[in-house]
Amino acid sequence: xxxxxxxxxxxxxxxxxxxxxxxxxxxxxxxxxxxxxxxxxxxxxxxxxxxxxxxxxxxxxxxxxxxxxxxxxxxxxxxxxxxxxxxxxxxxxxxxxxxxxxxxxxxxxxxxxxxxxxxxxxxxxxxxxxxxxxxxxxxxxxxxxxxxx
Amino acid sequence: xxxxxxxxxxxxxxxxxxxxxxxxxxxxxxxxxxxxxxxxxxxxxxxxxxxxxxxxxxxxxxxxxxxxxxxxxxxxxxxxxxxxxxxxxxxxxxxxxxxx
Numbered sequence: 001x002x003x004x005x006x007x008x009x010x011x012x013x014x015x016x017x018x019x020x021x022x023x024x025x026x027x028x029x030x031x032x033x034x035x036x037x038x039x040x041x042x043x044x045x046x047x048x049x050x051x052x053x054x055x056x057x058x059x060x061x062x063x064x065x066x067x068x069x070x071x072x073x074x075x076x077x078x079x080x081x082x083x084x085x086x087x088x089x090x091x092x093x094x095x096x097x098x099x100x101x102x103x104x105x106x107x108x109x110x111x112x113x114x115x116x117x118x119x120x121x122x123x124x125x126x127x128x129x130x131x132x133x134x135x136x137x138x139x140x141x142x143x144x145x146x147x148x149x
Numbered sequence: 150x151x152x153x154x155x156x157x158x159x160x161x162x163x164x165x166x167x168x169x170x171x172x173x174x175x176x177x178x179x180x181x182x183x184x185x186x187x188x189x190x191x192x193x194x195x196x197x198x199x200x201x202x203x204x205x206x207x208x209x210x211x212x213x214x215x216x217x218x219x220x221x222x223x224x225x226x227x228x229x230x231x232x233x234x235x236x237x238x239x240x241x242x243x244x245x246x247x248x249x
Contacts, residue, residue, distance in 0.1 A: 008162050020152070027151025031179050038184070043192045044248055047199025048240045050177040051207045055155050057229035059171050060214065063164070064225030085164055086225040087218035090211050092168020097208030103174045104200035107181065111194040116185045119193075124178065131169045 004139070022058045030054035051100055056093050060086040095138060099131035150179040172207060174200075199248060206240035 030052050038046025064082035072078030106123035114122065158170030177200060184193040213235045217228035 004163060005166050006162050007160050009160055020155075023155045024152050027155070027175065027179075031151065031176050034176060034180050035183065038180075038192075038196060043184075043188070043195040044199050045244065047196030048203040048206075048244055050174070050180055050196055050200040051203025051240075052176065053171075053207055053210050053233070053236060054176055055151060055158075056171040056211065056214075057226075057233065059155065059158060060218075060229045061226040064218075083218050083222065083225060086229075087215050088164035089168040089171060090214040090218065090229075092165040093171040094168075094208055094211035094215060095165075096169040096172025097204055097211055099169065100172050100174055100207060101201060101204040103177065104197050104204050107177070108194055108197035108201065111185075111190045111197060116182075116190060119185075119190065120178065120181055124174070127174055131172075135166055135169060 019058075019062050022062075023055050026058050027054045051097075051104065053093075056090065060090050063089050092135070095134050096131050098134050099127045102130040103127040151175040168211075172211065199244065202243045202247065203240050205243060206236045209239045210236040 030049060031054075034046050034049035034052070037049055064086035066082075067085040068078040068082030070078075071081040103123045103126060106126045107119065110119040110122050113119070154170045154173040154175040158167045158173075161167045161170070177197075181193050181196070184196060210232050213232040214228050217223040217232060218225060221228075223231075
């Protein structure tokens with residue numbers, strides 16, 4: 001099942017510098033905003049923004065744009081393919097939110113109990129395990145995929 | 150940290166797997182270190198408790214965008230930006246109900 005996962009560096013060639021700049025900026029702005037809200041509105045409110053979709057809107061938009069351009073060049077229905085590619089990405093993110101939930105729960109538990117390094121590394125490892133596990137489980141159960149779109 | 154997860158999400162395939170990195174706790178990892186150093190682990194733990202609610206809102210946001218794209222055939226940018234309202238509504242709605 002994990003054999004379906006591959007690394008494709010050609011995707012990097014499709015992205016322009018400004019695409020990376022948009023993602024970098026949106027991530028930076030949200031990180032600073034979370035800090036600002038935590039400082040002025042309290043940690044409880046600021047914590048909400050630790051799970052703000054900072055890179056997903058830019059990523060989904062750029063995936064749709066690149067896929068559309070590529071398919072249109074080949075004479076295919078670019079707009080539709082772009083939408084499907086973006087929807088697959090956001091569907092993966094919806095699954096990933098369960099892993100994000102696990103990260104937050106484990107970090108909440110571990111921060112007062114473990115050393116700072118362990119309290120950050122432990123939830124990160126749990127996030128990776130839950131994310132990959134959920135993706136594999138969904139593949140095994142056969143739910144989702146392009147044919148439902 | 151945000152750029153690192155964005156980079157990984159860019160190079161891995163298939164798209165549904167790459168999407169997992171769109172929900173990576175990149176902002177949390179960047180912010181928690183700073184919070185621990187500046188305001189202590191107790192405050193960082195309070196932020197993580199709220200992050201639980203934020204993660205639920207994130208799941209609702211992602212599911213909404215997927216639906217807008219797949220069923221309603223909405224352009225990606227309009228769907229991704231428009232659905233941010235879902236994140237704010239769920240996050241602040243639950244926060245007022247549970248934590249405020």
